Amino acid sequence: MENNPLLSIPSISEDTARDALVQYASSKCCYSTDPAEQLVFSNLEAHNTYRYRLETFTESRSTEWTHEAYSGQPVDAYTQPPPAPWVIPAKAPTMFEDATQEIKIPNTASVKPCHTCTGTGKTPCTKCTGCGSKQCWVCNGSGVRAGDESCHHCKGTGRTNCDDCKGTGLNSCDTCEGKGQLLVYIKLKIKWKNNVDDFVGDQQSGFPISRVSAVTGEKVFVDTQYMVYPAVGFPDPAISQAAERLVRQHHAQFAPTCRILQQRQTIELIPITKASYSFQEKQYTYFVYGAEHKVYTEDYPAKCCCCTII
Template identity: 30%
Template structure:
């Protein structure tokens, strides 16, 4: 008599054994083919028309094991209340889901997105910047600056003539992209007869066709959903369709060694009072039945497998400062800036026809970079361009061209080449 025939005959709640496709036990000691009533893959009409009944441990305590496991030890083992249930590995192949053949019970790599071409808007409107300083204004700002610096020679400024003023504004460009990354995993739950997707439709939506909208824009979060038409009904791999497994505390014997007499049945010259001389005690986990309800399917013998979509929403940000002056960018970051353009859309067009080519190139580079992320689908984008006014004043001193910079709406001055300066001997600085 096979293992499965014996269990079906001995325990309540099991169907009669019929000849069907073989499924295999998952225990390392057994590779015995077993038969299971019903098809391994059930369509939706069958699955939803009945309510599965779970196998349950018989009521009361058993005086002997209700089922004889062929791999149970020949003698009782020492009772271990801390014994852990073994893991039940899946050995049977699952039914493939079209379009999700690489999805397994382990979380997979992010799926590649479809490439979307970058749109280009040639009608962009930019805010006008303040007119740059004239040579006379630049000289006046430098003169005022020198008057407040004790280490600068005051006579030089009167003889110094600004020959040229160059408009060199500093720009800050920011690009933010709200993205979605999608991964899939195949999960399962006990099949209790609950209503599931229509399995008669063999073609679920593709990975990027599944609707799983973000809860809110520009906030990092994860959202999960079930892929429609991805359900299958499979025989439980934990118990191979029985609904129960061997008790892991008594190892399938129904009894364990008596702790008092250590299995001898004797206490000095008399019988052990704990076990009445038998040398064993009824297993406290299975109550002597040698079986426990399968923890994988909870006794329902079947599992509902489905594909779960995991969407990770994140914000990808890049920023670039375009500074062609000798003024440190760190000195500029805290100053007030003028907003030149700000746009938000599903996909933004890179800045194209701005009057400073380095801004156009930087914007195009970052927008292209974000669009080329292979697994990040763009949900929303926004970019903003700021400008900070800066002019470079040039003058000739002792036959050498020297420069100073007036920057910011505050008209601050940076003049590291100013003649007759002796900074370092006092608390003043050249800025």
């Protein structure tokens, strides 16, 4: 690892490290920027590492029965055998971008009575449970008001017509949209998915490697093919081993159930600098990482709890 020329890239400058910490403190409502502005650096140490990423772009297909309200659409069931799912043409989206598509499979559409309303196009009103009326809200169903006066709102009956079904007790069926019939057919569901796995070399610097997923670095190797061959002979043997393992793992995981359309493997150099400094005669450390110069620290010296959550 010591002989690796890419990992020997020097750490960032003191000005860059200081600016990153000032911005970090400014983003925290309870942090003072004084330590970041007044600190004295004692050491800036590079712990740059690599991230290997394998992307496998796959296409999967499944079928299911579905239905929609029938209003004169073509009916083609039993005219000839329906095509197999993988025979149906579909245009793939941009590579390495997730997408979905649904296609009506030819020669599967037939018309059937609606199963919800049994072909009537009507279902009992849920507001009045199908009786067409509900209790009068003025007299609470008694038919009279104070002083034994007949309720004028319900004309003394204690009930009023249901506003939802207009007193009929029935509403248009939602399933068939009141048509009474359904077009039933088989639907093809196509899913394009970019399956991504990362490996990051740990430099044992005390920096939590999981945070690298939120930043970018400098691409030092990019390979895009139908099926990539693992990157071998890389200066960091851990990256070569990860590449071989992930390529084998992706093939075993996706090839049996999906169609692999393309693969891409990338190696990025992720800059990580460990900054040691003193403030008010005490020693502290923090990390500046990624091309975005994000900051990670556990012992920033000027925190307070003066913020009030409203």
